[in-house]
Amino acid sequence: MTTTDVVVVGSGAAGLTAALTAATKGLKVIVVEKAPAIGGTSVVSGGSIWAPVNRYLADIGKTDSREDALAYLREITMGKVDEELLTTFLDTINPMLDYVIEHSGISFEANPDHPDYQPALPGALTGRTIQGDLFDTNLLGEFKDKLRAPHSGVPITRLEVDAWGQDTLDRWDWALIADRVSRGIVGLGAALCGRLLYGCLQAGVQVHVSSPAKELFRGPDGNVTGIDVELDGELTRIEVRRGVVLASGGFEWDQDLVTQFLGRPMESPASPPANTGDGLRMAMGVGAALGNMSEAWWTPTIHAKGDTYDGAPLFRPTSSLRALPGGIMVNRHGRRFVNEAMNYNDLCKALSTFDPQEYQYINQPSWLVFDQRFRSSYSVATCTPDTPTPNWMPTADTIAELAEKIGVDVAGLVDQVARYNEYAATGVDPEFHRGESPYDTYRGDVKVSPHRNLRPLEAGPYYAVQIELGTLGTKGGPATDATGQVQRALGGPIGGLYACGNVAASVFGVGYPGAGATLAAGMTFGYLSAEALAASA
Structure with a gap:
């Protein structure tokens, strides 16, 4: 048995943001990842972040407002999401980004041409999607080879993809790409996760791969006080002084859960196959309320x-x-x-x-x-x-x-x-x-x-x-409040348990506001979860 302040289950952008925030606020943090590589679904994404009212809009001569963004979110979620969750997201996305930039060294810029996904709805805007930079994996030291490889392995930025054409490979600068590969440079989702991982390592986070979480355990009051993990091949009980953050991805690769919850014939998930609903089952095991279970980040494949x-x-x-x-x-x-x-x-x-x-x-x-x-x-x-x-x-x-x-x-x-x-x-x-x-x-x-x-x-x-x-991943799971704390099926919060990313019920409900909304929501509520844990006694 071992003891720490916080255990984060999963190493995608949501989990790494939670770990980075908690560690830089003085907490002892352990990240456990089921797969043999770090980054989860986030690595195979475009690495974009949907950030309303972001400061990069000024660089492309555009303005945004909280009122417009909220109007758009109300429309895209069809009135089915608690407005407190929407306003919390809007009020936190940019402070979260500033915090991540400060503690990981990542940089962003606006995508001047990328519109919101429903540009005709009230409050929609072009430019809310921001893009990250490239990342040198040599900065990770011994963790360099533990960063998940994306589908393509091509080190490019999203703005380069837009300029060259996603499906027109003959227009790409392959000499530049080959040079980056030779130097260990990655782009898109891999760059985002690499930067976050770098920040976590610098902050003293312990990161374990091939270490699936098995079960949450609770104290006499019903609050989560630890988690059983197959840590580096040995079943270990980790006690937590503050809590557990579930960030383990969705359930799209478990056909039984897909059949039970999604209600439509989905048999072609575009995410890594490790997403089999582990976090969902653990949350259900401690009596969590569930939400948004029939929804996913749908994509034709x-x-x-x-x-x-x-x-x-x-x-x-x-x-x-x-x-x-x-x-x-x-x-x-x-x-x-x-x-x-x-x-x-x-x-x-x-x-x-x-x-x-x-x-x-x-x-x-x-x-x-x-x-x-x-x-x-x-x-x-x-x-x-x-x-x-x-x-x-x-x-x-x-x-x-x-x-x-x-x-x-x-x-x-x-x-x-x-x-x-x-x-x-x-x-x-x-x-x-x-x-x-x-x-x-x-x-x-x-x-x-x-x-x-x-x-x-x-x-x-x-x-x-x-x-x-x-x-791209399911977006139903344990229901949370505006701090990311998981709620009980019978009412009230589950002490010591938080959830973010695709394992949790999405703040966007049935909607998908724009490119990078998945990462934006996951990272924002990972940040909020860590803040709440840092503030807890």
């Missing part, structure tokens, strides 16, 4: 046969691929059913549509259908324009033949392509309004004119890839 990550199938998000000109998404009837360029979270609401007449999810399976020009211009998962067409990408000389190959209605797809081509030739999509939103155009191909999102499907051959309902 594609899977290239044989593509894996951590020994499991790798499902890749399609954030910009769907918005590029020369392709359309269709369902089993060969019909479009959504604006393909829409933000990934809200597009999945269309993927989840259940037809009571046909008694099935009408838009699953769905397919992205595209022409030869698209195939020759953009990368699709692991398939680049200069590589042979793989067997997981059906191809045919005509649209009718392609429809037969992928099992969709032939007449429906032929008619749909003809109708779409008429629209695209005019640069207007009257059915689904593709290309009208600032978010759509942000994701399109700037080098295609007259419209970066719309272009008729031209000469064949034609291609298709299946689009699946996936998630």
